[in-house]
Amino acid sequence: MSNQLSHVFARCTKENRAALVGYLTAGDPSIATSEQLICALAEQVDIIEIGMPFSDPAADGPVIQAASERALQAGTKIKDVFLIAQKVRQLKPEIGIVLMGYANVPYTMGFEVFAKQARDSGVDGVLLVDIPAEESGICAKIFQTHGLSQIMLLAPTSTEQRIALAASIAQGFIYYVSLAGITGAEMGEVKGIQDKLSLIRQYTKLPICVGFGVKTPAQAESIATFADGVVVGSHFVSQITSNIDDDDAMLCALTSSASAMVQAMKW
Amino acid sequence: MDYDLEIKHAPDEGGHFGKYGGRFAAETLMQPLKEIEDAFFEAWADPAFHVERLDLLKNYVGRMTPLYHAKQLTHAVGGAQIYLKREDLNHTGAHKVNNTIGQALLARRMGKKKVIAETGAGQHGVATATVAAMFNMQCDIYMGKEDIRRQAPNVFRMKLLGANVIAVDSGTGTLKDAVNEALRVWVASCEDTYYIFGTAAGPHPFPLMVRQFHTVIGQEARKQCLEQAGRLPDVAVACVGGGSNAMGLLHPLWDDESVKLVAVEAGGHGLETGEHAASLAKGQPGIIHGSLSYVLDDEEGQISADAHSISAGLDYPGVGPELAHMMDVGRLDLDSATDDEALEAFEMLTKAEGIIPALESSHALAAGIRIASSMKPEEIVLINLSGRGDKDLNTVMDKFGFDVGAKDE
Numbered sequence: 094m095s096n097q098l099s100h101v102f103a104r105c106t107k108e109n110r111a112a113l114v115g116y117l118t119a120g121d122p123s124i125a126t127s128e129q130l131i132c133a134l135a136e137q138v139d140i141i142e143i144g145m146p147f148s149d150p151a152a153d154g155p156v157i158q159a160a161s162e163r164a165l166q167a168g169t170k171i172k173d174v175f176l177i178a179q180k181v182r183q184l185k186p187e188i189g190i191v192l193m194g195y196a197n198v199p200y201t202m203g204f205e206v207f208a209k210q211a212r213d214s215g216v217d218g219v220l221l222v223d224i225p226a227e228e229s230g231i232c233a234k235i236f237q238t239h240g241l242s243q244i245m246l247l248a249p250t251s252t253e254q255r256i257a258l259a260a261s262i263a264q265g266f267i268y269y270v271s272l273a274g275i276t277g278a279e280m281g282e283v284k285g286i287q288d289k290l291s292l293i294r295q296y297t298k299l300p301i302c303v304g305f306g307v308k309t310p311a312q313a314e315s316i317a318t319f320a321d322g323v324v325v326g327s328h329f330v331s332q333i334t335s336n337i338d339d340d341d342a343m344l345c346a347l348t349s350s351a352s353a354m355v356q357a358m359k360w
Numbered sequence: 361m362d363y364d365l366e367i368k369h370a371p372d373e374g375g376h377f378g379k380y381g382g383r384f385a386a387e388t389l390m391q392p393l394k395e396i397e398d399a400f401f402e403a404w405a406d407p408a409f410h411v412e413r414l415d416l417l418k419n420y421v422g423r424m425t426p427l428y429h430a431k432q433l434t435h436a437v438g439g440a441q442i443y444l445k446r447e448d449l450n451h452t453g454a455h456k457v458n459n460t461i462g463q464a465l466l467a468r469r470m471g472k473k474k475v476i477a478e479t480g481a482g483q484h485g486v487a488t489a490t491v492a493a494m495f496n497m498q499c500d501i502y503m504g505k506e507d508i509r510r511q512a513p514n515v516f517r518m519k520l521l522g523a524n525v526i527a528v529d530s531g532t533g534t535l536k537d538a539v540n541e542a543l544r545v546w547v548a549s550c551e552d553t554y555y556i557f558g559t560a561a562g563p564h565p566f567p568l569m570v571r572q573f574h575t576v577i578g579q580e581a582r583k584q585c586l587e588q589a590g591r592l593p594d595v596a597v598a599c600v601g602g603g604s605n606a607m608g609l610l611h612p613l614w615d616d617e618s619v620k621l622v623a624v625e626a627g628g629h630g631l632e633t634g635e636h637a638a639s640l641a642k643g644q645p646g647i648i649h650g651s652l653s654y655v656l657d658d659e660e661g662q663i664s665a666d667a668h669s670i671s672a673g674l675d676y677p678g679v680g681p682e683l684a685h686m687m688d689v690g691r692l693d694l695d696s697a698t699d700d701e702a703l704e705a706f707e708m709l710t711k712a713e714g715i716i717p718a719l720e721s722s723h724a725l726a727a728g729i730r731i732a733s734s735m736k737p738e739e740i741v742l743i744n745l746s747g748r749g750d751k752d753l754n755t756v757m758d759k760f761g762f763d764v765g766a767k768d769e
């Protein structure tokens with residue numbers, strides 16, 4: 094199956110809207126429930142980002158840290174992440190699927206094995222938070238060979254030189270982190286984000302998605318006016334947290350918060 | 361003393377020592393790390409930086425530290441001559457301050473008003489809080505909840521010194537989680553905050569920089585050994601948590617091919633039990649806290665929650681990348697000491713020499729004593745006594761079932 098990411102953005106451009114990218118951690122709060130939640134979210138978003146739980150999520154705030162801990166507690170393994178991706182792929186052939194996580198999980202498994210299994214599970218792209226452009230040589234070729242897009246992060250602290258470097262190797266889309274902080278913090282100021290995006294666009298033709306701290310439909314709406322995609326993570330995960338004892342309420346809260354985002358991003 | 365300021369066995373431009381090291385950090389941290397790297401190289405090339413640093417090391421820290429020929433211990437062991445590098449006599453009681461002085465000077469040079477640090481045993485936290493007090497900088501120390509319990513006296517010292525001690529409850533509540541939390545905070549505050557990393561691990565330039573700030577240990581010991589014994593040691597031994605005291609002692613001896621370099625990891629309950637912190641001996645290459653090195657993790661790449669040592673300062677599932685490199689190229693011998701062996705060495709040194717060592721250093725002692733016992737009297741074993749044991753008295757009292765005998769009438 095061909096890589097869906099470029100089709101997703103082409104479709105959204107045609108519909109004159111930004112893509113909605115939704116994140117959940119695989120295995121949170123349990124493997125079975127997580128599969129349900131991720132599939133439900135996949136019904137509403139253009140790209141699903143599936144978090145690979147890690148014991149030491151140093152770039153994540155309390156919400157996603159807790160999600161990772163719950164997932165590992167529930168016994169989630171990398172094979173479960175792939176199984177969930179497969180389910181999503183069966184359900185939604187046209188969706189974009191991205192795995193997000195930390196380098197040690199695929200490194201330990203072996204990038205080659207990881208890339209093959211990811212691709213076989215219908216994954217389109219991989220975002221490894223702690224593999225910056227300088228270290229991307231460790232996996233770039235392997236991902237490319239297997240047709241996986243290596244998604245690169247850029248941040249408010251990225252200099253022009255770093256933007257150029259990341260742009261030269263990024264595939265699929267660029268993930269712009271709206272603030273200098275961890276996931277779940279308050280979103281950065283819109284004007285600043287907009288300016289940085291204009292700068293990044295001088296170096297790349299790839300779509301740019303903005304994430305970190307997008308919590309309200311109003312924020313999503315304002316970012317959607319100038320970005321190619323809006324990433325919502327902690328806000329979706331916190332629907333799990335606040336309904337932790339009730340799977341039905343969890344699913345309900347997740348779908349309604351996702352549709353609120355979808356509505357807000359429509360023109 | 362004249363210190364050699366040449367940077368030897370430098371990593372490549374990206375901070376790689378062979379295949380290890382590098383900068384596996386979130387994009388948000390790449391520029392702040394680059395700024396530290398640039399500031400470090402600029403400072404290291406500036407004679408004025410070293411004048412101030414070495415003056416503080418001499419007159420504030422009390423360097424050079426003695427090299428002590430432990431004759432009583434040597435006699436009790438009955439083998440090679442044992443020499444102790446007395447880092448326990450540094451101000452604050454451990455080697456850690458060599459590094460915090462250097463990095464605090466760098467922070468000031470970079471115009472940062474605030475410093476943060478992680479700590480395990482609390483020694484690096486105390487050393488950071490100390491220099492922060494002296495430089496009048498605001499200071500936050502991140503410390504695992506479990507370690508706060510184990511190292512209460514050091515928590516109190518940090519607070520007295522004016523630092524905020526922030527308990528880290530995530531993960532296993534130990535050193536690795538304190539590093540994660542400090543990284544999270546630093547990402548959001550690097551504009552005005554400098555992160556004083558406490559060991560020769562983490563993303564480039566920390567492994568190189570921390571090593572450089574500690575090479576005073578090995579340079580002094582080398583010279584002192586030549587002066588006192590007329591020759592170099594046959595074996596040099598240091599304990600390894602992340603690797604700062606080990607790199608400090610061993611790195612300046614790298615090119616002295618006759619000297620065997622030994623890194624002692626924490627054997628905890630025994631290497632076969634899985635409850636230890638022997639990343640080099642029992643781990644595998646992995647990526648944690650910004651660098652590629654040996655890591656204790658499972659087949660899924662999840663970092664071990666079972667890393668264990670009686671000494672909080674060694675209880676770390678990773679290790680500095682340069683040590684991994686030295687091991688790969690055959691310039692490092694590995695050894696380990698269990699909790700019990702460390703306690704035995706702790707007691708032995710205390711009784712034989714009237715020196716109470718840190719539990720971390722007791723691991724180096726245990727292995728050093730074992731090695732010395734099978735060597736000849738004309739040979740020399742140099743052991744890094746990285747810190748003093750005052751902070752560990754509670755732990756040791758528990759283990760020995762000691763009662764101070766001050767019961768009410």
Ligand SMILES: Cc1ncc(COP(=O)(O)O)c(C=O)c1O
Binds near residue numbers: 483721
């Ligand atoms: C006295 C002492 N020795 C050794 C260590 C281990 O650290 P490193 O391996 O960085 O020297 C510590 C850490 O806290 C310590 O306090």
